[in-house]
Amino acid sequence: MNNITALRLGIVLAIAALLVLTGCSDGDKKLDANTEPAVNNTAEPAATDPEPVDPPAVDPPQFIAPLTGLPQDHEAKLRPIAVMVNNFAAARPQSGLPNADMVWEVLAEGGITRLVAVFQSTESTSPIGPIRSNRPYLIRIGEAYHAVLAHAGASTDGYDLLQHHNKDYLDEITNAGAYFYRESFRKAPHNLYSNLEKLRAGAAKKNYKETVDIPTYPWSETGAADAGTSASEVELHFLLKDYVVSYTYDPAAKLYNRFVNGKPHTDLETKAQLTAANLVVLGAKHKTYDDYGRLEINLESGGPAKLFQLGKLIDCEWVRAGDGVIRLMKDGQELPFVPGRTFYHIVPMTPTFDSHVKLGTGA
Numbered sequence: 001m002n003n004i005t006a007l008r009l010g011i012v013l014a015i016a017a018l019l020v021l022t023g024c025s026d027g028d029k030k031l032d033a034n035t036e037p038a039v040n041n042t043a044e045p046a047a048t049d050p051e052p053v054d055p056p057a058v059d060p061p062q063f064i065a066p067l068t069g070l071p072q073d074h075e076a077k078l079r080p081i082a083v084m085v086n087n088f089a090a091a092r093p094q095s096g097l098p099n100a101d102m103v104w105e106v107l108a109e110g111g112i113t114r115l116v117a118v119f120q121s122t123e124s125t126s127p128i129g130p131i132r133s134n135r136p137y138l139i140r141i142g143e144a145y146h147a148v149l150a151h152a153g154a155s156t157d158g159y160d161l162l163q164h165h166n167k168d169y170l171d172e173i174t175n176a177g178a179y180f181y182r183e184s185f186r187k188a189p190h191n192l193y194s195n196l197e198k199l200r201a202g203a204a205k206k207n208y209k210e211t212v213d214i215p216t217y218p219w220s221e222t223g224a225a226d227a228g229t230s231a232s233e234v235e236l237h238f239l240l241k242d243y244v245v246s247y248t249y250d251p252a253a254k255l256y257n258r259f260v261n262g263k264p265h266t267d268l269e270t271k272a273q274l275t276a277a278n279l280v281v282l283g284a285k286h287k288t289y290d291d292y293g294r295l296e297i298n299l300e301s302g303g304p305a306k307l308f309q310l311g312k313l314i315d316c317e318w319v320r321a322g323d324g325v326i327r328l329m330k331d332g333q334e335l336p337f338v339p340g341r342t343f344y345h346i347v348p349m350t351p352t353f354d355s356h357v358k359l360g361t362g363a
Contacts, residue, residue, distance in 0.1 A: 065121035067101035067145070069219030069339035076121045077211045081199050082142030084151040085115040086130040091190040092260065093268040096128035103276075104141050104344040107286065109293040111239035116141050119196055120214065126269050129193035131172065131180065134158045137297040139167065144324045146212035148203045152180065152192050155294055168208040176202045215325045218336035223278075228312030233360030234279060236345055245345070247279060249311040255340070256308065277340025279308035280328065282318050283353035284346050297346065299326070304353045309338045313359065 063072040067080070080101075085094055087105070097103060100117035108114040116138055117128065133153035139161050142149045152172040154162060162169050170176035172192060179202035180194045204210065232249040234256070245265075247256040255275040258265040264273040282305050285298040305318040307328055316330040326344075328335040347356035 064219070065101065066214045066216050067118065067120050068341060069217065069337060070121070072121060076214075078120065078200070079203070079208070079210055079212045080118050080120040080142075080145040080147035080214065081196060081203075082145060082147035082149050083117045083119065083128050083194070083199075084132050084134050084138055084149070085117050085128070086132040086190055087113045087115050088190060090186070091130045091132075093266045094129065095193065095268045096124075096126055096195075097274055098267050098270060098272060099124045099126060099128075100341065102145075102342050102344065104346070105245070106138065106141070106297065106346045107238055107295060107348070108135065109295070111243070113238055113243070114138065118142070118145055118147060120145070122196070125195050125197045127193045127195055128199075130186065130190045131192045131194060132189065134162070134169075134171075135295070136161055137295070137299055140299050143167065144326065145215060148199070148208055150194060150199050152189070157294075168203070168206070170199060170202045170206075176206075178202070215323060217327075218334055219339050220336040221338065223309040223312075223338040224307065224314055224330075224335040228309075228314045229359075230311065231308055231313035231359045232311045234308055234313075235358040235360070236281065236347065237356045237358070238345075238347055247276075247308070249308075250275075251311060254310060254338070256343075258343070275341070276343040277309065277338045278342040279306075280318075280342060280344045281306040281308075281357055282326070282344065282346045283349050283356075286348040286350075299346075303349070306357060307335055 063075045064070070065072050065076050085097070087094070094115070097115070097117055099119060099122040101120050101122070102118045104116040104118075105113050106116065114132060114135075119128075131150065131152050133155070134149060134151040135155050136157050139149060139158060149162070149167065149169040151169070154171065161167060162171070170179060172180040179198040180192055182188065183191045183193055185191070234247045236245040238245075242261070244261055246259045246262070248259070249256050253275070255277055256279055258274040258276065266273050283303045285301070285303075287296040288294070289296050300320050302317060302319040305316050305328055307314045307316055314330065314335065316328045316335055318326050319329055321327045347353065
């Protein structure tokens with residue numbers, strides 16, 4: 001065998017040996033069928049953009065209180081109760097006014113005002129009072145809400161309306177004394193109180209309707225004051241020089257804080273200052289018709305009005321609508337209220353309507 005032949009034979013044998021080793025390796029791999037493939041843990045995952053997340057849907061409130069526009073977790077069907085609340089100096093601070101949906105301030109005899117507190121959406125059993133007597137124009141305010149009227153006594157004309165014109169009322173003196181009580185920390189007549197639990201029990205005892213058609217109002221979070229005049233301070237005069245009601249607007253709370261003669265008007269129970277989302281001032285003709293100073297107030301013919309909300313004023317007019325409710329109108333459209341409590345104030349037209357209202361900007 002020459003050298004070339006021997007060299008060729010060696011190459012062939014080496015290749016054969018290599019093939020045998022390779023086959024054995026592949027066989028070993030086939031024998032271990034459960035062997036996991038190697039994973040390169042150092043590889044970076046593919047970059048992906050995060051999926052956009054929509055904000056959770058907010059369902060509109062199912063129920064709205066008809067006299068405040070505020071959301072409720074139940075339908076408020078109960079009939080309103082309109083309570084005649086004493087506003088004499090010896091009766092302040094009163095109880096229960098923060099729970100009223102709407103409060104009306106109206107002149108009574110001697111230049112003193114009386115409050116008509118209308119309760120509908122609340123289930124509070126806190127005291128309400130002191131409670132005083134009724135008048136025809138106060139009856140007219142309460143019956144616009146189809147309310148049961150709660151009071152202690154009435155003028156002669158007031159009793160005529162109540163007793164001979166099918167009014168639903170609870171009078172501590174003549175027909176419902178058991179549903180009122182007197183407190184010892186004040187002297188009569190400034191110490192008569194009740195609460196909604198007692199008054200509703202009295203109405204049920206007399207078989208008055210528990211539910212009625214309750215007036216509705218337009219409501220708007222932005223109100224009607226977009227084009228209004230700045231009015232962060234409001235001062236109101238009725239008749240007496242030593243009685244001044246004023247309000248200061250709190251932009252953080254979006255509420256007007258109420259003052260009497262420069263001091264906060266507070267609630268006796270909670271000590272909290274009275275507040276309102278809407279202030280309404282109505283001009284109406286007043287007439288004294290007897291020596292006692294009893295008044296006739298024309299709440300039928302309409303007249304000038306001012307609406308304060310969100311720190312602004314809108315001059316408008318009031319009308320007695322076909323449903324009996326006083327509504328605020330401008331350019332043929334009813335003005336909306338900001339959701340919350342509304343305080344109404346009825347002032348005389350003499351010497352002028354505007355003379356009873358003084359504005360400030362808080363500057």
